[in-house]
Amino acid sequence: MKDYPDRMTPQQARLFQSDVLNIVSQIPHGKVTTYGTIATLTGWPSHSRMVGRTLRYSPEAETLPCHRVVNIAGRTAPGWSRQRTLLEEEGVTFKPNGRVDMERHLWHFSAYHYDSST
DNA sequence: AAATTGACGGTTA
DNA sequence: GTAACCGCCAATT
Numbered sequence: 001m002k003d004y005p006d007r008m009t010p011q012q013a014r015l016f017q018s019d020v021l022n023i024v025s026q027i028p029h030g031k032v033t034t035y036g037t038i039a040t041l042t043g044w045p046s047h048s049r050m051v052g053r054t055l056r057y058s059p060e061a062e063t064l065p066c067h068r069v070v071n072i073a074g075r076t077a078p079g080w081s082r083q084r085t086l087l088e089e090e091g092v093t094f095k096p097n098g099r100v101d102m103e104r105h106l107w108h109f110s111a112y113h114y115d116s117s118t
Numbered sequence: 119a120a121a122t123t124g125a126c127g128g129t130t131a
Numbered sequence: 132g133t134a135a136c137c138g139c140c141a142a143t144t
Contacts, residue, residue, distance in 0.1 A: 008141080035126055046139055052125035053141075069125075077125035097132085 008044075016042050020054045021061065027068040030091045031107040032100055034072045052077075068107075074099030 008016065019042040027033055035048040044050070055066045067086040070076055074095070076083040084094065093101045 013141085039126085046127090047141090048126040049124065049140065050126095054125095056125055066125085071126060072128090075125095080125070083125090 016044055016047070016050065017054050017058060019043075020051050021058060021064060024055065024061070024064045024066050024069060027065055027107055029065075030105065032068045032070050032074075032087070032092065032102070032105050033107040034070060036072055037107075038069065070100050074102045076100070 020038055023033075023038050023041055035051040036045070038051045039045055039048040042051075051069070055061045055069060067083045070083075075098070076087075087100065088094070092105050095101055
């Protein structure tokens with residue numbers, strides 16, 4: 001009984017990366033989402049680490065609001081202090097412990113259904 | 119081939 | 132609340 005995903009084929013990896021970039025491009029101004037949420041939306045729920053890898057190493061990510069992606073605890077990316085500044089500039093507030101106020105700013109996309117085929 | 123490394127997530131202490 | 136683990140998986144060493 002296989003309870004973990006198979007290794008990605010190169011085709012799947014390419015689709016995964018384009019899906020990740022598409023999703024990030026749609027995070028609304030002043031909102032944030034998490035690596036795990038994006039991974040789940042792509043259909044690879046256990047690949048949250050790959051989401052971060054894609055954003056870190058894809059040149060296209062430079063043009064996207066990838067500062068709106070934080071981890072589930074609301075922590076910003078290590079070694080990227082400017083991420084907090086960018087978020088604060090668009091109205092995102094932080095708690096005293098240095099984390100994003102997720103209750104206020106987590107992107108709720110219940111009325112939206114992501115479809116990678118479009 | 120084996121071990122380590124992360125823009126991660128969840129459970130436990 | 133924090134911290135230490137453990138599970139995860141592609142890339143790197």
